[in-house]
Amino acid sequence: MSADCIFCKIVAGNIPSKTIYEDGNVIAFHDIRPMAKTHFLIVPKKHIETLKDCTVEDQDLLGGMMLLAPKLAADQGLVGYKTLMNVGREGGQEVFHIHLHVYGGGAAA
Numbered sequence: 001m002s003a004d005c006i007f008c009k010i011v012a013g014n015i016p017s018k019t020i021y022e023d024g025n026v027i028a029f030h031d032i033r034p035m036a037k038t039h040f041l042i043v044p045k046k047h048i049e050t051l052k053d054c055t056v057e058d059q060d061l062l063g064g065m066m067l068l069a070p071k072l073a074a075d076q077g078l079v080g081y082k083t084l085m086n087v088g089r090e091g092g093q094e095v096f097h098i099h100l101h102v103y104g105g106g107a108a109a
């Protein structure tokens with residue numbers, strides 16, 4: 001948990017989110033500024049700033065996030081979709097707590 005991290009605050013329940021899934025390791029919730037009709041984020045409960053900071057210790061966590069994407073996408077009614085992880089400010093990352101974007105279903109309204 002990092003005191004200034006918005007996603008740690010969501011994990012802790014201190015900031016509300018439209019949660020679609022939660023287990024001991026991850027939480028998934030709808031993006032507040034959707035880039036598509038359906039756009040959610042899969043977020044580990046562990047605070048890791050970027051993919052560059054991950055080590056082999058995080059292998060199972062990262063694999064679990066990837067395998068969760070098709071399950072949650074199906075729950076959301078998506079047949080095809082995109083997954084994306086922005087890495088570093090130069091890679092478009094705005095929130096420095098790793099997260100996998102999953103989005104599909106056409107452009108946001």
Ligand code: 5GP
Nearest residue numbers: 006017029030031032033086092093094095
């Ligand atoms: P990044 O650019 O870091 O890959 O993506 C961060 C994403 O988090 C953005 O798509 C942004 O809309 C989303 N986001 C930022 N703050 C919040 C928030 O408080 N709640 C939710 N649900 N999404 C957020």
Ligand code: ZN
Nearest residue numbers: 005008047097
């Ligand atoms: Zn965090």
